[in-house]
Amino acid sequence: MLRVIIAALAGVTLxxxxxxxxxxxxxxxxxxxxxxxxxASISMPVYTSxxxxxxxKNADGGVYVKAFDKKLPVKLVAYDDxxxxxxxxxxxxxxxxxxxxxxxxxxSGSVLTAPAATIARDHxxxxxxxxxxxxxxxSKDNPYIALMADPVSTIWPKPVADFVIHDGxxxxxxxxxxxxxxxxxxxxxANAFRKFxxxxxxxxxxxxxQGVPTExxxxxxxxxxxxxxxxxxVFTFGYAPNDIAxxxxxxxxxxxxxxxxxxxAGLEKELLEKNVGDKGLEHVFTYVPASDLEYPVNFGxxxxxxxxxxxxxxxxxxxxxxxxxxxxxxxGLVIEKALSVATSLDQMELRRAVFSLSGNLKTLCGPFALxxxxxxxxxxxxxxxxxxxxxxxxxxxxxxxxxxxxxxxxYPRP
Amino acid sequence: MLVYALVxxxxxxxxxxxxxxxxxxxxxxxxxxxxxxGDFLMLGAFxxxxxxxxxxxxxxxxxxxxxVIFLIVGLLLYWVLVPRLQGSTNPExxxxxxxxxxxxxxxxxxxxxxxxxxxxxxxxxxxTVFSTIKVKLFGGSPESGGGPVEIFGQGFxxxxxxxxxxxxxxxGLVYVYLYQTRLGTLTRxxxxxxxxxxxxxxxxxxxxxxxxxxxxxxxSIAGVFAPFMxxxxxxxxxxxxxxxxxxxxxxxxxGNPLGTALGGVIYxxxxxxxxxxxxxxxxxxxxxxxxxxxxxxxxxxxGRRVRVA
Numbered sequence: 001m002l003r004v005i006i007a008a009l010a011g012v013t014l015x016x017x018x019x020x021x022x023x024x025x026x027x028x029x030x031x032x033x034x035x036x037x038x039x040a041s042i043s044m045p046v047y048t049s050x051x052x053x054x055x056x057k058n059a060d061g062g063v064y065v066k067a068f069d070k071k072l073p074v075k076l077v078a079y080d081d082x083x084x085x086x087x088x089x090x091x092x093x094x095x096x097x098x099x100x101x102x103x104x105x106x107x108s109g110s111v112l113t114a115p116a117a118t119i120a121r122d123h124x125x126x127x128x129x130x131x132x133x134x135x136x137x138x139s140k141d142n143p144y145i146a147l148m149a150d151p152v153s154t155i156w157p158k159p160v161a162d163f164v165i166h167d168g169x170x171x172x173x174x175x176x177x178x179x180x181x182x183x184x185x186x187x188x189x190a191n192a193f194r195k196f197x198x199x200x201x202x203x204x205x206x207x208x209x210q211g212v213p214t215e216x217x218x219x220x221x222x223x224x225x226x227x228x229x230x231x232x233x234v235f236t237f238g239y240a241p242n243d244i245a246x247x248x249x250x251x252x253x254x255x256x257x258x259x260x261x262x263x264x265a266g267l268e269k270e271l272l273e274k275n276v277g278d279k280g281l282e283h284v285f286t287y288v289p290a291s292d293l294e295y296p297v298n299f300g301x302x303x304x305x306x307x308x309x310x311x312x313x314x315x316x317x318x319x320x321x322x323x324x325x326x327x328x329x330x331x332g333l334v335i336e337k338a339l340s341v342a343t344s345l346d347q348m349e350l351r352r353a354v355f356s357l358s359g360n361l362k363t364l365c366g367p368f369a370l371x372x373x374x375x376x377x378x379x380x381x382x383x384x385x386x387x388x389x390x391x392x393x394x395x396x397x398x399x400x401x402x403x404x405x406x407x408x409x410x411y412p413r414p
Numbered sequence: 415m416l417v418y419a420l421v422x423x424x425x426x427x428x429x430x431x432x433x434x435x436x437x438x439x440x441x442x443x444x445x446x447x448x449x450x451x452g453d454f455l456m457l458g459a460f461x462x463x464x465x466x467x468x469x470x471x472x473x474x475x476x477x478x479x480x481x482v483i484f485l486i487v488g489l490l491l492y493w494v495l496v497p498r499l500q501g502s503t504n505p506e507x508x509x510x511x512x513x514x515x516x517x518x519x520x521x522x523x524x525x526x527x528x529x530x531x532x533x534x535x536x537x538x539x540x541x542t543v544f545s546t547i548k549v550k551l552f553g554g555s556p557e558s559g560g561g562p563v564e565i566f567g568q569g570f571x572x573x574x575x576x577x578x579x580x581x582x583x584x585x586g587l588v589y590v591y592l593y594q595t596r597l598g599t600l601t602r603x604x605x606x607x608x609x610x611x612x613x614x615x616x617x618x619x620x621x622x623x624x625x626x627x628x629x630x631x632x633x634s635i636a637g638v639f640a641p642f643m644x645x646x647x648x649x650x651x652x653x654x655x656x657x658x659x660x661x662x663x664x665x666x667x668x669g670n671p672l673g674t675a676l677g678g679v680i681y682x683x684x685x686x687x688x689x690x691x692x693x694x695x696x697x698x699x700x701x702x703x704x705x706x707x708x709x710x711x712x713x714x715x716x717g718r719r720v721r722v723a
Contacts, residue, residue: 036521041530252573318529
């Protein structure tokens with residue numbers, strides 16, 4: 001009996017020692033950012049907001065990690081991929097194989113998320129996909145990814161398509177033009193939008209449907225070509241530099257489309273206002289993002305509090321406040337909540353923890369909901385229109401869906 | 415559609431002539447490839463942004479300002495970098511590495527001070543000096559500037575027309591410099607045979623420094639119009655501009671600055687026509703043109719004429 005008690009005590013002591021040895025001193029979160037190159041303007045706000053979350057948590061003693069039943073500081077291991085996918089591939093590999101990070105977080109946008117999705121899957125590492133919304137990342141046979149802060153591209157343009165399908169005929173929208181940049185993010189949105197329109201059977205003819213390289217910064221000839229097809233509405237799917245160039249060119253050549261939709265007039269309103277000017281953005285249709293729509297939250301800061309924290313941290317004005325400035329913080333919140341329920345840092349357990357938040361978590365990006373492939377389906381962005389607020393600035397008017405609408409669409413554009 | 419594409423191509427191409435001419439002048443005189451050419455263009459763009467936003471005046475005033483600033487920068491850089499480079503066994507190859515490094519440094523420093531976001535200037539700001547003069551002399555509304563310019567009954571951005579005219583003036587001045595001034599004659603002598611020019615007593619370093627300074631100055635002038643031609647600029651803008659410049663220079667004739675004018679116009683027309691009929695392929699154009707010209711006429715379109723001269 002004495003032997004049994006001694007053996008049991010020894011076992012408990014050894015287990016406790018082993019446990020103590022396994023408790024890390026910090027949680028290592030590996031991520032990339034692009035400080036230069038084409039995607040810097042969408043990457044830096046995301047990274048800065050993720051870092052803001054980490055700094056706030058560390059100032060508070062760290063995040064609670066259920067697996068070790070204690071608070072641990074967060075360490076961001078971050079490298080600069082310079083908007084280059086080849087560099088990003090190397091650095092994602094380094095984060096996984098050399099730095100051996102506990103959690104892997106992708107850079108912003110689908111282009112720089114694409115290498116992360118492949119590497120995460122190969123290494124059986126769960127990827128916290130911040131804003132990579134490309135449809136090809138999400139499939140039933142890939143359990144190693146979930147989208148944090150934007151809706152998946154296949155459903156993102158649904159409010160826009162529904163507007164055309166349900167309200168378009170009454171407004172007189174019979175011919176539409178589609179222009180998109182040929183990359184995963186915008187290409188998927190254009191494909192989804194086209195499919196919604198065609199599947200609906202609504203009598204709307206697509207009179208122009210062209211892709212252009214993502215690097216395109218000159219649209220004068222394309223605008224003339226679109227104008228020659230006399231569309232009732234023009235839908236462009238591009239990144240911020242594309243939208244800036246397109247809207248400026250529209251104003252420069254004096255073409256007036258009856259309806260003009262662009263993505264980034266909403267997602268990065270401050271940036272577009274600086275570069276296009278209020279006049280060029282008036283009556284433009286766009287998504288109403290979480291950075292301009294106050295969702296009720298049950299975890300983390302609400303929008304006004306977060307905006308104040310962001311402004312305090314970025315008082316030099318080099319980064320604009322938009323959807324990307326909210327996305328990194330939202331990723332941090334999901335990580336924090338997942339660590340508080342995951343029983344270990346095993347990657348599949350992390351996945352289980354993240355998926356357990358689906359339908360239960362409400363952040364400043366809206367209700368967090370995942371489909372079975374990890375695609376984000378909760379944080380849908382309504383269709384809005386930028387209208388003068390009477391004080392020399394622009395405000396969002398949500399026009400579709402009707403139940404969340406704050407005004408009626410101005411059509412045709414004056 | 416074709417007429418619009420052709421006119422747009424000529425305007426766009428004239429601007430790209432200005433983008434490439436400084437690179438070709440530097441190569442022609444010194445036989446070094448300035449891979450930081452696009453970065454000086456980017457810096458010129460930020461000079462224009464500064465002039466328009468901080469001083470609140472017509473960005474056209476940034477043209478002489480940027481030229482003088484980068485002429486001086488070019489002269490200083492020349493004396494720091496180039497003589498050592500010319501003394502090496504393989505200056506052309508080393509120049510590629512050195513100027514690639516310089517390009518990275520410029521981009522990194524610009525990112526630190528200017529941030530990563532896109533920056534631009536309202537289109538109506540360009541050319542306000544002319545509309546102000548017009549209003550003072552002939553009356554009318556000062557708000558009339560900034561609208562499209564009608565050519566063959568179709569609207570083109572006024573900024574494109576101003577950029578194309580400025581490019582023509584700049585190319586003309588380069589021609590005057592090369593063919594009507596003593597320093598230009600010496601420059602052509604160095605371009606023709608650097609070693610012979612040296613042996614005849616020409617101060618090759620002085621001529622080369624002037625060419626380097628003028629080359630950077632021309633790049634910065636092209637940069638002033640970049641926010642209008644490309645919508646916006648970022649510190650990362652330089653790399654793409656260098657690639658396109660290089661394609662235009664090779665197309666016209668490497669080492670012949672005036673050939674760049676032809677190369678630019680051909681590039682502009684081809685780009686606009688491809689964008690009209692095969693828009694997805696438009697950005698491949700610089701590389702396709704580069705491959706074709708190297709395969710079919712490695713000396714460039716004006717290559718033979720230079721040798722005869």
